[in-house]
Amino acid sequence: MEKNEISSLQKYIWLDQKINPHSPKYNIGGYAIINSCIDFKLFKKAVSLFARKHTGIKNVFQQDGGIPFSFIHKEDTYEGIHCFEENNKQKLIDLIRRDFKVPFNIENHKRLFKIWLV
Numbered sequence: 001m002e003k004n005e006i007s008s009l010q011k012y013i014w015l016d017q018k019i020n021p022h023s024p025k026y027n028i029g030g031y032a033i034i035n036s037c038i039d040f041k042l043f044k045k046a047v048s049l050f051a052r053k054h055t056g057i058k059n060v061f062q063q064d065g066g067i068p069f070s071f072i073h074k075e076d077t078y079e080g081i082h083c084f085e086e087n088n089k090q091k092l093i094d095l096i097r098r099d100f101k102v103p104f105n106i107e108n109h110k111r112l113f114k115i116w117l118v
Helices: 008-019 040-053 089-100
Strands: 002-004 059-064 067-072 081-083 115-117
Touching (some): 008 067, 040 115
Antiparallel strands (some): 002 067, 059 067
């Protein structure tokens, strides 16, 4: 992975997440209801192409000597797409809204976004 310095604002967010690891205040959530079938493989390919062109989506944060850095994944595929099969629309919306409130663990070295396809 390629190591990059982060901006002062990113350092602030990183430090705030370190101090308040149980806060979801930097989470941004949303959902769209698509009332048709989606080809999961094609959708995954489209997200991977998008991620390849926009390096911010491929970022993870790590520390080196106590200093935060951004690292960009070199992989061409994005594996953060979760596929669920559930017919109860309200149950799915509740599940997604609950997930919006789960704090992002900046230490887990995962990418900064995830997609649920239900």
